[in-house]
Amino acid sequence: MIKSWMVIGAVALLVVLAGGLISRDGARWFNRLQRPRWLTFEAAIPFIWTVIYICAAWSAYIVWENAPGNSKTWWLMGLYVLLELVTTAYTPVMFRLRSLKVGTVIGGTGALIGIILAVLVWPISIWASLLLLPYVIWSPIGTYTTWDMIRLNPGDA
Template structure:
């Protein structure tokens, strides 16, 4: 039998591949945008998100292990899935539509969904909730960075 951790990890990994649905033309649009001077950590962003998704997968596995197969647990797994999908969608959708506003909206939706998830998970497992803190800290940084990009590049907002 395959462990829940392996299944959750595989699903997380497969969804993360959605970020590869971008074209060179899309990347060129984003690369030409002006960046704020303080955005020196941009090369680290893929590694930061990888760590955040690992924490999220571990959090989901802890929640699953607390009450496997219950209706509430399935609902929470759906919420974990939604948060990851909306987060992964940020880059390809924003690039394809060439709209920083769309990116900002997706970032905000992910942040709000993650807050709801953390509140729902807290009574089940404080440790699982703690593992969501990296997302809860980083997501607003990404959303504010996108907002700053909109200010610097109003023609691409």
């Protein structure tokens, strides 16, 4: 029998891997952009997002195990997948369109979905909601960073 954590983990991994399909031209475009001086932790960002994805998947697992298969749980699982899709879309879409504004909108959308999801999950499991806290904290930081880069790179807004 396939366990729920296996399905949740597989879906999360597939979405993240699909989001990793970025063009070299887009990566070169992004790498040449100026960064804010306060952005001293850029090398840690992949590690930070890995932890955030793991926490979100764990949160989804807790929600599923508390109320497996009912319609509200299915809607919440859909919201988890939407959150991951939006978050994962940030890099390939922004790179393809070469637009920091698009990245800011995608980041802001993800932050909003993350907050809504954390609030909706709270009555089901406080732990599941708390596991979304890294996303709720970090996503606005990433969104602000992208927004601040517009000021430094107005031609790439």
